[in-house]
Amino acid sequence: MPHTDAQQLLEVLSNALPAAEAILITNRYGVELAENISIGEHGLLPTLTAASRIFAGRLTEVTGRGQEEYISLYLNQGCYSVFEAGAKWIIGILSPTDEKQGDLPEIVSLAASTVGPAPSL
16 A cells, blocks of 8 residues: 555644644554654654654564553653554654643544554565
């Protein structure tokens, strides 16, 4: 499948999370598929990509993970949360720490359910 599914997922998440400073979508192997990063956050892209890749790497070593598995890293004034959505999507979201972080798993799960499966390698 082309990367259009990742682009569609990015659009759904961007609309659902207007306060997000960055959204990064990779496949389960940490390969970037789509991104939406505000101009001021472009300097963080290597850090965000590395965080997503590390989490994606951990997921390849573990089986039976749920769809709401995630980790959060605090960077400056933001919180970067990395989610497993379905069997193949890894979604990283950088949001201000004053945003309600507890709503993110449900938003990510709902957004991923509206989009077709991720491409496989």
